[in-house]
Amino acid sequence: MTQESGTSQAGPGHAGGGDAPLLSRLALELIGALVVLGFGATVIWGALEHDIGWGDDGPQPGTLPFWLGVIAMLAAVAIAVQALRKSEALGAQIVLGRTAAKQTAAFLLPIAALVALTVPLGLYLAMGIYLFGMVMWHGHGLKAAIVTAVAAIVFNWVAFEYWFLLPLPKGPIEALLGLG
Amino acid sequence: MENLEALMHGFSVAISFQHIALMIGGVLLGILVGVLPGLGAPNGVTLLLPLTFSMDPVSAIILLTSTYWGALFGGSTTSILFNIPGEPSSVATTFDGHPMARQGKATEALTTAFLSAGFGAFVGIVVITLLSGFVTSFALRFAPPEYFAVYFLAFASFVAFGGGAPMKTVVSIVTGFALATVGMDIVSGGMRLTFDMPELIRGVSFLVVVIGLFGIGELLLTMEDSLEFKPVATTLSPKRVLAAACALPRHWVALARSATVGIWMGITPGGPTAASFMSYGLARRFSRNGANFGRGEPEGVVSPETADHAAGTAAMLPMLALGIPGSATAAVMLGGLMIWGLNPGPMLFIEQRDFVWGMIASMYLSNIVAVVLVLATVPLFAAILRLPFTIVAPLIVVVCTISAWSVASAGFDLWLMLVFGLVGWGMKKLDYPIAPLVLAMVIGDKAEDAFRQSMIISHGSFGVFWSNPLVGGIATLGLALLLWPVVSMVLRKMRRAA
Numbered sequence: 001m002t003q004e005s006g007t008s009q010a011g012p013g014h015a016g017g018g019d020a021p022l023l024s025r026l027a028l029e030l031i032g033a034l035v036v037l038g039f040g041a042t043v044i045w046g047a048l049e050h051d052i053g054w055g056d057d058g059p060q061p062g063t064l065p066f067w068l069g070v071i072a073m074l075a076a077v078a079i080a081v082q083a084l085r086k087s088e089a090l091g092a093q094i095v096l097g098r099t100a101a102k103q104t105a106a107f108l109l110p111i112a113a114l115v116a117l118t119v120p121l122g123l124y125l126a127m128g129i130y131l132f133g134m135v136m137w138h139g140h141g142l143k144a145a146i147v148t149a150v151a152a153i154v155f156n157w158v159a160f161e162y163w164f165l166l167p168l169p170k171g172p173i174e175a176l177l178g179l180g
Numbered sequence: 181m182e183n184l185e186a187l188m189h190g191f192s193v194a195i196s197f198q199h200i201a202l203m204i205g206g207v208l209l210g211i212l213v214g215v216l217p218g219l220g221a222p223n224g225v226t227l228l229l230p231l232t233f234s235m236d237p238v239s240a241i242i243l244l245t246s247t248y249w250g251a252l253f254g255g256s257t258t259s260i261l262f263n264i265p266g267e268p269s270s271v272a273t274t275f276d277g278h279p280m281a282r283q284g285k286a287t288e289a290l291t292t293a294f295l296s297a298g299f300g301a302f303v304g305i306v307v308i309t310l311l312s313g314f315v316t317s318f319a320l321r322f323a324p325p326e327y328f329a330v331y332f333l334a335f336a337s338f339v340a341f342g343g344g345a346p347m348k349t350v351v352s353i354v355t356g357f358a359l360a361t362v363g364m365d366i367v368s369g370g371m372r373l374t375f376d377m378p379e380l381i382r383g384v385s386f387l388v389v390v391i392g393l394f395g396i397g398e399l400l401l402t403m404e405d406s407l408e409f410k411p412v413a414t415t416l417s418p419k420r421v422l423a424a425a426c427a428l429p430r431h432w433v434a435l436a437r438s439a440t441v442g443i444w445m446g447i448t449p450g451g452p453t454a455a456s457f458m459s460y461g462l463a464r465r466f467s468r469n470g471a472n473f474g475r476g477e478p479e480g481v482v483s484p485e486t487a488d489h490a491a492g493t494a495a496m497l498p499m500l501a502l503g504i505p506g507s508a509t510a511a512v513m514l515g516g517l518m519i520w521g522l523n524p525g526p527m528l529f530i531e532q533r534d535f536v537w538g539m540i541a542s543m544y545l546s547n548i549v550a551v552v553l554v555l556a557t558v559p560l561f562a563a564i565l566r567l568p569f570t571i572v573a574p575l576i577v578v579v580c581t582i583s584a585w586s587v588a589s590a591g592f593d594l595w596l597m598l599v600f601g602l603v604g605w606g607m608k609k610l611d612y613p614i615a616p617l618v619l620a621m622v623i624g625d626k627a628e629d630a631f632r633q634s635m636i637i638s639h640g641s642f643g644v645f646w647s648n649p650l651v652g653g654i655a656t657l658g659l660a661l662l663l664w665p666v667v668s669m670v671l672r673k674m675r676r677a678a
Contacts, residue, residue: 025610032610036351043358046373058635061368064628068358075351082347095609100404107403108602111396111577115598118581119591127578138570148571152578166230166586 019097026090029083033076040072110134122171124153183313190537193238194545202239203246203546207553210250215258215561219395219576220267221251221492221509222618226390227579229516230586237520238538244516245496245539246546248509249301252452252492253554256293256485257561261286269452269488272460276473276480283476287417290558291424292478293485296435298551299428300486303439304446304493305543311497312529312540322526324637325644327503328630329654331623334504335616336661346665348612356620357627359384366625367632379592386515386621387587392597393614394508395580397604399573421555431482434463438483442490447498451507451615452491459487493543500536501526503623508615515622 043065050062083090096104110130117126128149135145160166170179206228213224224247232240255267260277273293280289335353362373363383374380428435438459445455463483464473473480491507498504503524505511517524522532529536584597607614638644646652 028606028609032606032612035606036355039355039358043373046375050368050370050372054640056640058632058640061365061370061372065358065361065373068354068361072351072354072358075347075354078347079345079351082345096404104400104404104605107573108400108598110574111581111601112598114577114581115591115594118585118594123582123585127581131574131578134574135571138568140568140571144571148575152575156578156582160582160586168582168585169589169591 019094019099021094021096022098022101023094023096024091025093025095026083026087028095029090030080033080033083036076036079037073040069040076042069043072044069118169120171122174123168124157125171125173127156128153183309186313186533186537187309187541189533190539190541191544193534193538194242194542199239199242199542200545200549202243203542203549204553206243206246207250207253207546207550208557210247210252210550211254211257211554211557211561212250213247214251214254214256214267214270216572216576219579220255220398221248221269222390222512223395223398223580224248224251225509225512225516226387226394227583229387229512229519230583232516233519237517237522237532237535238542240516240520241513241535241539242542242546244513245543246550248492248513249489249543249547249550250554251509252489253294253297253550254561256297257290257554257558260289260293260481269456269492270484271453272456272484273481273488275460275484276475276477279474279476280478280481285476287420288424288427288478289476289481291421291555292428292481294551294554295425295428296431296438296482296485297489298547299435300439300442300488300490301493301543301547304443304490305540305547307443307494308497308543309540312501312536321650324630324633325647326651326654327525328627328634329645329651329658330502330504331627331630333654333658333661334498334502334619334623336658345611348610349616352607352613352616353620356617357624359389359617360386360621360624361628366629379590382588384596384621385587385593386618387512388584388593388596389600389621390508390512390618391580391584392600393604393607393617395576395583396597396601397608399576400601400605401608402569403573427478428482431479434467434479434482435486437462437466438486439490442487442492443494445487446491446494446507451495452488455491456484456488460484489547493547496539496543500524500528500539503626505619505622508618511615511618511622518622 047062047065047069050065051060052062052066053060054063110133114126114130117129121129131152132145132149135148136142156168160168209228210221210224213219213227214221225244228244228247232243235243251267252269255270256273256277259270259273260281263274263278277289277293280286358373360383362380363371364381365372371381441459441462442452442455445451445458460473460480460483463479464470467473467477467479469477469479492509495505495507495510496513499510499514499517501524503514505514514524522528522535580597581594584593585591587593604614606612634644635641638647644651645655
């Protein structure tokens, strides 16, 4: 039994503590509070299309959403105030470095592409392109990329079209092959 | 004795070729999900949920619960071998489990972890068996005010025991509730928060939200750490497994204490993650070997594992009996229950005896299946981890995408998944608790209905929540818990001033 020692995180190319800071905890806390504030405002706006009062039969359709929105906005303000009070400590705490941000974005954007391509191309073709691209891009070679993409398509086709009888979206390729 | 009879009836429902096959399949899938970081028990169960729509409820719940047990076990495997917790609830297992593995005692660490986990689960199920009969005795006294009081209690205890910043827990609950109100209002028939978008008329599915928050969100976090798996050769010799199993009873104090902590945290909605940390903390504080903790002390593996699984199984009781899920995974299962047309609550124990007792009986069996399978498959799953994560992660994304699609066959849901992936990333970064959001989404509608029905009964008076000792007791307890953070802060300030 061989047991490698050492921690598992420090792979090559991982900047770790040396990563140039991009976002401090303070900044992210404030962004988070702003998002909650905006969400609360949206909910209130939606609730105002209905009666938000309190009738004889208790709350009306808009009552709950309205107060949820109000509570969300109040909580957002409280969170922002709490963060600003500790601004020095939180400002020094880095939650996202530049390298980490790039890695995250490089992972997130292809998912967005996969989602965007699913309806026009069908999920099978989209997942093939996505997997092929990701595996190639991370330098695992053409063979690994083709094997991953084809294996995923074949497995999911068998599993969902035949086994679970839960058809996934198909596109022009399937129509061309007479499989749609 | 009535319970024993019901349990035997449950076994007669649960033991069939199809159900055993579902248990094995569910446990294996669960272990896979648990082993892969970025996929956790809530995901595994969410991903399988659409497939259960055509099953009968007993088969469906057996598949989902088996997956849950498998995921809980699988998470410990990676914690011990690679120092990568496959599950949030197995983080505490890394503290002593990985040092043990590094000292060449991987077999001992894994065996100890799995058997203590199995013990914790067993105690949890026994408690469920004993308490289930009691639940039926007050089933018929539950009316809308009681239901609302119980929902209120669930949310209040998240605020009090959830561990996160109370304001952030509130945001999480409010967001979940608000998302639950999207779509048609059952009482008035009006469209709420749809902003004239046709995609929003059917509401926001909690499944899509969970896939985004847990699945995509976790992956984004993992990617940022540029996680690399270290190849580790893993073989388990049966002799050492047996030796470790024989050594387990020596830790009986830790086993008993951790099981108690786990059951308490499972029944109150603390959840397995909180239970495992709390149990580890208590063990380090009170154990005679406390000084060795963090350096490969077996008791440091026993304590979190036992509590983790005791909490996981115990969480099923409040889920069935009150509609309060004790963990995020239980919250997803609760959603499943409603989709299958079952109404969680005390009445379930009277009207759906086959379902309830079949599920409880299956829990005894599937945990045994899980312990055996997880030991047998350690080499296999350790091999999967030798695949580069840069190949595994895109595959997980594809699985998430398929699952999000299968909920309602809507492209819009895929975008929702992506947005909630980002939201999940931010929530994790900023320590917003996610479980209350899921809970609020699942029972938000029911809580609002119960509240509005109570108000119709009482003509708008809150007195209805204190109209009899049962509802009054629950409501008062809920209020007390909600105010707990404030009270404890005031007390602390007073003590400091004195």
